[in-house]
Amino acid sequence: MAELLTQDLSVKADTILLVREANLRLVPGELVALLGPNGAGKTSLLKAALGLEKRSAGLATLDGTDSEKLSPMQRARRVAYLPQQRPLAWPNTVRDVVALGRFAYGAAPGKLSPADAEAVDRAIAQCGLADLGDRNTDTLSGGELARVHCARAFAANAPLLVADEPVAALDPRHQFSTMDIVRQFVDDGGGALVVLHDIALAARYATRMVWMKESRIVADGPPEETLTPERLAEIYGVRSRIDGRTVEIEGTL
Amino acid sequence: MTQRLLVPGLLLACLITIFTACLLGSTPLPADRVLAAFFGGADIGDRLVVWQIRLPRALAAFFTGAALGISGAALQGLLRNPLAEPGVLGVSASASLFATFSLYYGLAALSPWVLPISAIAGALAATALIALAAIRTRSVVTLILIGVGLSSFSGAAMSLLMNLAPNPFSLSDMINWMLGSVANRSFEEIGLAAPFLIAGAGILLASRRGLSALTLGEEAATGVGLNLSNQRILTVLGAGLATGGSVALAGAIGFVGIVAPHIIRPFVKHDPARSLIPSALLAGLILMIADIAIRILPTSNELKLGVVAALIGAPAFVWIAVQRRVLNG
Numbered sequence: 074m075a076e077l078l079t080q081d082l083s084v085k086a087d088t089i090l091l092v093r094e095a096n097l098r099l100v101p102g103e104l105v106a107l108l109g110p111n112g113a114g115k116t117s118l119l120k121a122a123l124g125l126e127k128r129s130a131g132l133a134t135l136d137g138t139d140s141e142k143l144s145p146m147q148r149a150r151r152v153a154y155l156p157q158q159r160p161l162a163w164p165n166t167v168r169d170v171v172a173l174g175r176f177a178y179g180a181a182p183g184k185l186s187p188a189d190a191e192a193v194d195r196a197i198a199q200c201g202l203a204d205l206g207d208r209n210t211d212t213l214s215g216g217e218l219a220r221v222h223c224a225r226a227f228a229a230n231a232p233l234l235v236a237d238e239p240v241a242a243l244d245p246r247h248q249f250s251t252m253d254i255v256r257q258f259v260d261d262g263g264g265a266l267v268v269l270h271d272i273a274l275a276a277r278y279a280t281r282m283v284w285m286k287e288s289r290i291v292a293d294g295p296p297e298e299t300l301t302p303e304r305l306a307e308i309y310g311v312r313s314r315i316d317g318r319t320v321e322i323e324g325t326l
Numbered sequence: 327m328t329q330r331l332l333v334p335g336l337l338l339a340c341l342i343t344i345f346t347a348c349l350l351g352s353t354p355l356p357a358d359r360v361l362a363a364f365f366g367g368a369d370i371g372d373r374l375v376v377w378q379i380r381l382p383r384a385l386a387a388f389f390t391g392a393a394l395g396i397s398g399a400a401l402q403g404l405l406r407n408p409l410a411e412p413g414v415l416g417v418s419a420s421a422s423l424f425a426t427f428s429l430y431y432g433l434a435a436l437s438p439w440v441l442p443i444s445a446i447a448g449a450l451a452a453t454a455l456i457a458l459a460a461i462r463t464r465s466v467v468t469l470i471l472i473g474v475g476l477s478s479f480s481g482a483a484m485s486l487l488m489n490l491a492p493n494p495f496s497l498s499d500m501i502n503w504m505l506g507s508v509a510n511r512s513f514e515e516i517g518l519a520a521p522f523l524i525a526g527a528g529i530l531l532a533s534r535r536g537l538s539a540l541t542l543g544e545e546a547a548t549g550v551g552l553n554l555s556n557q558r559i560l561t562v563l564g565a566g567l568a569t570g571g572s573v574a575l576a577g578a579i580g581f582v583g584i585v586a587p588h589i590i591r592p593f594v595k596h597d598p599a600r601s602l603i604p605s606a607l608l609a610g611l612i613l614m615i616a617d618i619a620i621r622i623l624p625t626s627n628e629l630k631l632g633v634v635a636a637l638i639g640a641p642a643f644v645w646i647a648v649q650r651r652v653l654n655g
Contacts, residue, residue, distance in 0.1 A: 149549060
């Protein structure tokens with residue numbers, strides 16, 4: 074079974090510890106929200122877990138193999154990764170960008186095998202982009218672009234998805250529609266690890282919440298257990314009221 | 327549809343232009359005499375003009391342009407920047423500096439291979455430097471400035487060599503390198519550059535798929551399965567070999583590597599991988615046409631191809647840069 078696992082994973086930049094002994098696990102059927110203030114080490118944890126950034130100690134494995142030892146293609150077939158920065162250098166068509174998600178299978182835009190073309194079509198339909206397939210990406214809105222990036226990630230048909238702030242800078246409607254797409258992916262048997270800054274959104278969608286502060290994971294569990302006013306006070310320094318999965322932030326402490 | 331006809335159309339245009347180049351010149355030859363000369367008929371004078379002068383010259387212009395076009399398209403894909411090009415990035419200038427060095431110290435006389443290999447060493451050194459800088463900085467402007475610095479330094483070093491030139495003959499040799507020309511090229515000279523041009527173009531074509539992935543940015547490209555460091559090495563090596571080969575053949579010719587991919591991009595849906603072959607053909611076509619124009623223009627001294635290319639290309643460069651500013655702020 075697909076599994077992303079870290080054990081006592083630490084990441085250093087020069088002498089500063091960015092991630093300290095993190096233990097994290099992601100398997101299909103889960104939608105894990107990774108939360109924490111800016112600079113808590115979320116992105117470094119994701120990258121080191123995927124083997125894209127060097128770790129200083131501990132272990133990171135993908136399906137039992139050391140993730141640093143995987144070739145980029147092997148990694149891409151196991152887990153789809155949506156980085157925080159998603160620049161598009163050229164105004165390609167939507168379909169061509171989504172087709173790049175099939176890179177690890179030898180495909181290229183304009184050179185898709187029937188299996189590749191099917192995966193691309195399915196990802197486009199899944200993300201509601203059927204009408205935009207031939208549009209150039211420089212004519213799309215932020216919400217549409219977010220869906221293009223999701224489709225690009227899903228086109229790989231990898232069992233796991235790691236997304237770093239996929240809904241940053243989107244309006245509420247597009248935040249929900251993007252998270253709906255991620256949840257559908259999980260309902261269909263995928264596993265997703267998503268960095269979010271919107272606690273209410275995370276509480277609504279996550280099956281598990283992982284909380285980071287100052288380079289450590291301080292809590293890991295379902296929203297019912299880990300989402301408390303005390304936790305928000307400790308991590309973000311805010312006053313809040315919580316009722317089940319509903320979060321209301323009242324101000325700073 | 328236009329996409330499918332693009333490469334055959336360009337190929338056809340190139341063939342027609344090569345034929346036209348054999349017709350036109352100081353003494354125009356009618357088509358039937360050129361055809362006869364091609365297939366071994368006609369008198370010896372016609373055969374000489376076609377086989378020894380006009381055809382090699384047209385082919386030298388084509389190969390030079392094709393090498394610069396494919397290098398430009400590949401470097402633009404690697405750096406995700408429409409202003410990247412061997413000339414702008416100082417690669418051509420470094421190659422001609424190294425070639426001039428080998429001429430100045432008489433090394434080029436040792437073996438016919440010394441000159442092309444020197445040019446390629448210069449091209450590879452400059453391309454590697456640019457690629458290293460590209461890893462450290464994400465700024466397009468910084469890269470272009472580094473290229474400008476490289477070009478200026480190479481230009482200054484060339485001026486120094488010319489300043490110290492022992493006699494007017496070596497001076498005029500060096501000026502030819504600086505200005506860029508395909509006049510009086512023979513099939514032997516094409517043959518000396520060809521292995522490097524073919525190897526460079528082959529490497530670029532074999533690794534072109536990764537350029538498409540880089541559309542997503544380096545992080546996401548790695549995420550979809552691209553081995554980034556391999557891609558950098560292959561593109562640098564391929565562009566260095568091809569550019570170095572073109573400089574060995576024709577000296578430094580700028581801007582054609584920026585103009586051709588820019589025209590091609592909309593026809594290939596802005597996909598860097600698919601822009602390589604058409605950009606090479608179009609750049610070859612542009613240089614052949616420019617060279618024909620030089621030959622039939624009634625100037626007292628024949629203009630140098632590199633000068634004409636820069637006169638057309640530099641304004642185009644400025645125009646592309648200004649447009650980019652409007653789009654990306």
